[in-house]
Amino acid sequence: MLSKEEFINYTKEGKILARKCTRCGHLHLVTTYFCQNCGNKGFENTVIDGKGTIVTYTIITVPPEGFEKYVPYAWVVMKVDNSELSISGFMGGIKSPADLPLGTKAKIVDHDERGIVIEKQ
Amino acid sequence: MEKVCVIGAGSTKYGKLADSITDIALQASVDAIESAGIEPKEIQAGYISNVFGIADKQVHLGPVIMSDLGIPEVPSLSIESACGSGSISFREAFANVAAGFYDVVLATGVEKVTHTGTEWTTTYFSYCSDFFYEGGAGASFPGLFASMARAYLAEYKATEEDLAMVAVKNHDNGMLNPKAHLRKKITVDDVLKSAVVASPLKLYDCCPFSDGASSVILCSEKFAKAHSKNYIQVIGSGRGGSPAALQGRQHITEIPSTKIASQAAYKMAGITPKDIDFAEVHDCFTIAELVDSEDLGFFEKGKAVQGVREGRTRLNGDIPINPSGGLKSKGHPIGATGIGQVAEVFDQLTGKAGERTVKDAQIGLTHNFGATGASCAVHIFKSV
Ligand SMILES: CC(C)(COP(=O)(O)OP(=O)(O)OC[C@H]1O[C@@H](n2cnc3c(N)ncnc32)[C@H](O)[C@@H]1OP(=O)(O)O)[C@@H](O)C(=O)NCCC(=O)NCCS
Numbered sequence: 001m002l003s004k005e006e007f008i009n010y011t012k013e014g015k016i017l018a019r020k021c022t023r024c025g026h027l028h029l030v031t032t033y034f035c036q037n038c039g040n041k042g043f044e045n046t047v048i049d050g051k052g053t054i055v056t057y058t059i060i061t062v063p064p065e066g067f068e069k070y071v072p073y074a075w076v077v078m079k080v081d082n083s084e085l086s087i088s089g090f091m092g093g094i095k096s097p098a099d100l101p102l103g104t105k106a107k108i109v110d111h112d113e114r115g116i117v118i119e120k121q
Numbered sequence: 122m123e124k125v126c127v128i129g130a131g132s133t134k135y136g137k138l139a140d141s142i143t144d145i146a147l148q149a150s151v152d153a154i155e156s157a158g159i160e161p162k163e164i165q166a167g168y169i170s171n172v173f174g175i176a177d178k179q180v181h182l183g184p185v186i187m188s189d190l191g192i193p194e195v196p197s198l199s200i201e202s203a204c205g206s207g208s209i210s211f212r213e214a215f216a217n218v219a220a221g222f223y224d225v226v227l228a229t230g231v232e233k234v235t236h237t238g239t240e241w242t243t244t245y246f247s248y249c250s251d252f253f254y255e256g257g258a259g260a261s262f263p264g265l266f267a268s269m270a271r272a273y274l275a276e277y278k279a280t281e282e283d284l285a286m287v288a289v290k291n292h293d294n295g296m297l298n299p300k301a302h303l304r305k306k307i308t309v310d311d312v313l314k315s316a317v318v319a320s321p322l323k324l325y326d327c328c329p330f331s332d333g334a335s336s337v338i339l340c341s342e343k344f345a346k347a348h349s350k351n352y353i354q355v356i357g358s359g360r361g362g363s364p365a366a367l368q369g370r371q372h373i374t375e376i377p378s379t380k381i382a383s384q385a386a387y388k389m390a391g392i393t394p395k396d397i398d399f400a401e402v403h404d405c406f407t408i409a410e411l412v413d414s415e416d417l418g419f420f421e422k423g424k425a426v427q428g429v430r431e432g433r434t435r436l437n438g439d440i441p442i443n444p445s446g447g448l449k450s451k452g453h454p455i456g457a458t459g460i461g462q463v464a465e466v467f468d469q470l471t472g473k474a475g476e477r478t479v480k481d482a483q484i485g486l487t488h489n490f491g492a493t494g495a496s497c498a499v500h501i502f503k504s505v
Contacts, residue, residue, distance in 0.1 A: 036364075056373055062243060062261060062318045062319065063261065064240070064243050064244040064259065065240055065243075075255075075258055075259050075264050075265075077268060077367060077368050087254070087368055088258065088366065088368045089258045090258040090259045097320060097321075102275055115253070115259065116254065
């Protein structure tokens with residue numbers, strides 16, 4: 001059985017545990033059971049460096065429960081270098097758009113009560 | 122397939138309501154039954170859409186509503202598909218009548234959340250996202266759409282003023298709708314000066330949290346012809362899906378499920394976007410209306426902004442969008458919204474929309490999705 005646990009352990013090392021389809025090579029984040037591209041059930045685990053560029057984000061001022069103490073913070077979408085994958089997560093310390101131009105280089109650094117934690121490189 | 126018609130519609134006012142979730146669901150249902158001119162005993166099934174019944178201590182709403190309508194023996198289905206619950210429930214109702222299982226059915230949507238406060242609602246709504254990557258990493262719903270907005274503004278050289286114009290237009294329409302939640306005329310400046318909720322979206326870019334209920338009666342064409350002179354026909358119905366998380370989408374400025382659902386609905390109706398006289402679309406945030414009106418085929422990608430600047434989507438424009446005021450001004454009681462859109466099309470096409478009537482309209486479209494468009498339903502209606 002697949003679980004998020006293993007995936008989370010890799011994010012703590014700054015890595016992404018991806019699943020590569022053994023038939024068409026399409027990459028997925030770890031909990032996919034069937035290939036979204038070709039429907040195949042065979043995968044091999046691939047560990048990717050959790051680095052990339054920020055493609056979009058928001059700065060949250062009205063947060064959900066548990067995030068009050070971090071306001072303002074960003075929630076970002078990062079395109080992973082050398083792959084078709086994007087991954088999203090929490091980025092602290094962002095107060096205004098001037099702090100984070102689109103295209104900024106970033107990396108996964110952790111996973112904790114804030115979910116996947118991403119920082120600027 | 123049987124032809125399916127809508128013969129009655131009812132809605133409560135949308136806003137902060139004092140009555141309970143079952144009270145408001147029943148008020149809308151009784152309105153719809155009376156508007157259809159039928160007896161409850163003629164209803165053969167109920168489709169009841171709702172997301173957070175838990176907030177008012179009532180889930181499994183179907184049997185409660187059927188019992189209080191005096192028809193406890195009639196089967197019901199209680200449906201949750203986030204903000205798209207209403208239209209997705211309508212689709213199930215449509216499909217069952219079209220398949221010939223039932224002649225007459227009730228579809229009621231309801232939501233009652235405003236008493237829970239901003240934090241509860243922001244938090245619980247975030248459970249509708251792909252929580253591990255989104256809500257669980259601090260993304261609120263305004264935040265997810267704000268991320269779409271930032272990408273859209275950058276890609277198509279649009280501005281926050283352009284987004285604001287969508288809100289201004291929908292508030293203008295909402296002023297003409299006695300049942301709207303936010304009946305207040307606003308200016309572009311008001312929007313730009315309102316408090317930031319999730320940058321670049323501000324308070325007036327967002328729909329409000331609303332309570333409310335809407336209900337419609339669907340039936341076979343045979344039943345409609347025998348019982349009513351004032352009804353509309355469902356000529357197209359389509360559904361679609363998208364990757365649950367924004368990160369899984371090839372283009373963050375498009376919603377795949379809208380394209381899939383609308384193409385299926387246009388095909389069933391045998392028409393193109395040009396044939397649509399007006400549309401009620403899912404404008405949970407100003408950015409969503411721009412993205413929707415492109416994905417539905419009213420504008421090319423990136424051109425909806427131009428359409429808004431030229432006033433083409435206003436009530437007197439060539440493709441009026443959200444004559445009701447939309448989610449932005451009419452309000453967004455999430456389980457009811459998709460049914461409320463059908464109620465608006467019913468009112469528009471049967472001469473009951475008063476001052477906000479779209480002139481000479483014969484074909485109306487509804488578009489409603491769940492979460493960031495992970496699930497979606499589109500319906501097309503024609504006056505008879
Ligand atoms: C923007 C938001 C955070 C405001 O929070 P809220 O709890 O509704 O705000 P309040 O009830 O405290 O309202 C404060 C004031 O702002 C007004 N207001 C609230 N939301 C508004 C909105 N979206 N647009 C304009 N005015 C609004 C209220 O009428 C109230 O005015 P008043 O003091 O004159 O009565 C909240 O409405 C929101 O998150 N909206 C998005 C809902 C959503 O995500 N839906 C799902 C979409 S997929």
